[in-house]
Amino acid sequence: MATPSAAPRVGSRRQRSAPVSESRYDRRLSEILVHATEVFCKKGYEGASMRDLSRESGMSLAGLYYYFESKERLxxxxxxxxxxxxxxxxxxxxxxxxxxxxxxxxxxxxxxxxxxxxxxxxxxxxxxxxxxxxxxxxxxxxxxxxxxxxxxxxxxxxxxxxxxxxxxxxxxxxxxxxxxxxxxxxxxxxxxxxxxxxxxxxxxxxxxxxxxxxx
Amino acid sequence: MATPSAAPRVGSRRQRSAPVSESRYDRRLSEILVHATEVFCKKGYEGASMRDLSRESGMSLAGLYYYFESKERLxxxxxxxxxxxxxxxxxxxxxxxxxxxxxxxxxxxxxxxxxxxxxxxxxxxxxxxxxxxxxxxxxxxxxxxxxxxxxxxxxxxxxxxxxxxxxxxxxxxxxxxxxxxxxxxxxxxxxxxxxxxxxxxxxxxxxxxxxxxxx
DNA sequence: ACTTAATTCGAACGAGCGTTCGAATTAGCC
DNA sequence: GGCTAATTCGAACGCTCGTTCGAATTAAGT
Known part of the structure; x- marks a missing residue:
């Protein structure tokens, strides 16, 4: 689901445009995106809280921010x-x-x-x-x-x-x-x-x- | 806009189904409803705060609750x-x-x-x-x-x-x-x-x- | 096994939320 | 003008929000 690949911290943008193999990072981000989509669908963007997303995706609240810098960017x-x-x-x-x-x-x-x-x-x-x-x-x-x-x-x-x-x-x-x-x-x-x-x-x-x- | 007429406190429902003349209460409620509609339209129901509604309608935050008992009822x-x-x-x-x-x-x-x-x-x-x-x-x-x-x-x-x-x-x-x-x-x-x-x-x-x- | 980097988390931050309450103000009536 | 009831408001309540930070944990490379 996520195009980028193989860099750590949020904010620093990924560069390789042809990801040879999906990295661990990409796979995890995709999972989160799938769960987040479900929550946004059910409760609406404004109505869904980061805590809802955390619960649904099984990752801690703070952990989510390793993958994207804000709810809006998600x-x-x-x-x-x-x-x-x-x-x-x-x-x-x-x-x-x-x-x-x-x-x-x-x-x-x-x-x-x-x-x-x-x-x-x-x-x-x-x-x-x-x-x-x-x-x-x-x-x-x-x-x-x-x-x-x-x-x-x-x-x-x-x-x-x-x-x-x-x-x-x-x-x-x-x-x-x-x-x-x-x-x-x-x-x-x-x-x-x-x-x-x-x-x-x-x-x-x-x-x-x-x-x-x-x- | 509001059908009821001529009773004071929120919660107690109005009874006369044929309002002879629109009371002050009804007129004020209608005004609030018009402003609230505008705000809900602009920011969405979840995205609009009671303080937004208060600002837009020119009435204090607490004052709004004289006219309806909750944001949802509005x-x-x-x-x-x-x-x-x-x-x-x-x-x-x-x-x-x-x-x-x-x-x-x-x-x-x-x-x-x-x-x-x-x-x-x-x-x-x-x-x-x-x-x-x-x-x-x-x-x-x-x-x-x-x-x-x-x-x-x-x-x-x-x-x-x-x-x-x-x-x-x-x-x-x-x-x-x-x-x-x-x-x-x-x-x-x-x-x-x-x-x-x-x-x-x-x-x-x-x-x-x-x-x-x-x- | 040891080191380094990638990943995850608990705890807390300040801000804003919807709602309440008692007092202050205003309007309607004698 | 004075009384009563209708209306308005400032201040605060407890709670949840999005986000941050430093430490703890896990995976990867040698």
């Missing part, structure tokens, strides 16, 4: 990793597909699959959107903007191809709304899997925008 | 009032319309109009969904369920009328997602008004579900 690490991963997977999946409609369907499927497979992390990402201040927030916001721009690109492509007319902005944000809202209602014991839900949402959304012919 | 009052109002407005607007598609459009318009006219309150309602514990939470959840059931009813009506086939649950929750997500992106200086956005969303959503003919 949230940053979770958000950055989650978002980077979903963008990277999307890009790789889009590589071999050129049909405009198929590309939108892949976007939806990728988003929902990752969302449901990593519900806690994605809830933290969606729900704690404004929790990070200044520098931390800006970096995550940049990834988010890139992700948003990709979706805009896909829909503009579709619009051009089929000569459609609709507001790309509203369409993209509506689609994100449909998908992201899932964290408030999805129940794995009741609801279908990502492929099925993605299919239904894709049907509704795509019929919706494809029906918007040029007058 | 959130409850805000959520309950907001939700009740939107449901009540919806019902009155639906009274004179019988066409199934028109009724869905009214639902969307009502939701977005109220959302954009009371952005702070609706963000608190959407974002602080799980903040209330036990009793308080249950009562708000009941209103929410009623609102949800109304929307299910509208879509089932549409399905029956036009002999469509789609999952009502997914459709309803997708629609709520599209609409509620607006609190994360709407910018009054850039984006259109509720009628225009509601039109676009209604087009996408309705073409989406209306296209789902029985095979």
């Amino acid at each position: 949230l940053y690490l979770i958000q950055k990793h989650t978002f980077s991963t979903i963008v990277q997977r999307l890009k790789s999946r889009l590589e071999n597909v050129s049909d405009a409609e198929q590309r939108v369907r892949i976007f939806i499927l990728n988003h929902l699959e990752y969302f449901l497979a990593n519900q806690a992390a994605m809830k933290v990402l969606s729900h704690e959107d404004e929790a990070l201040k200044n520098g931390f927030g800006a970096e995550v916001a940049a990834i988010k903007r890139e992700y948003y721009r990709i979706c805009v690109g896909l829909l503009d492509h579709l619009k051009r191809d089929r000569r459609l007319q609709f507001s790309t902005r509203i369409a993209v944000l509506s689609l994100f709304g449909m998908m992201n809202w899932i964290y408030t209602w999805h129940n794995p014991r009741v609801d279908a899997d990502a492929a099925a839900i993605g299919g239904e949402m894709g049907d509704i959304f795509l019929r919706g925008v494809l029906g918007a012919d040029t007058k | 959130l409850y009052l805000i959520q309950k009032h907001t939700f009740s109002t939107i449901v009540q407005r919806l019902k009155s607007r639906l009274e004179n319309v019988s066409d199934a598609e028109q009724r869905v459009r009214i639902f969307i318009l009502n939701h977005l109009e109220y959302f954009l006219a009371n952005q702070a309150a609706m963000k608190v309602l959407s974002h602080e969904d799980e903040a209330l514990k036990n009793g308080f939470g249950a009562e708000v959840a009941a209103i929410k369920r009623e609102y949800y059931r109304i929307c299910v009813g509208l879509l089932d009506h549409l399905k029956r009328d036009r002999r469509l086939q789609f999952s009502t649950r997914i459709a309803v929750l997708s629609l709520f997602g599209m609409m509620n997500w607006i609190y994360t992106w709407h910018n009054p200086r850039v984006d259109a008004d509720a009628a225009a956005i509601g039109g676009e969303m209604g087009d996408i959503f309705l073409r989406g579900v209306l296209g789902a003919d029985t095979k």
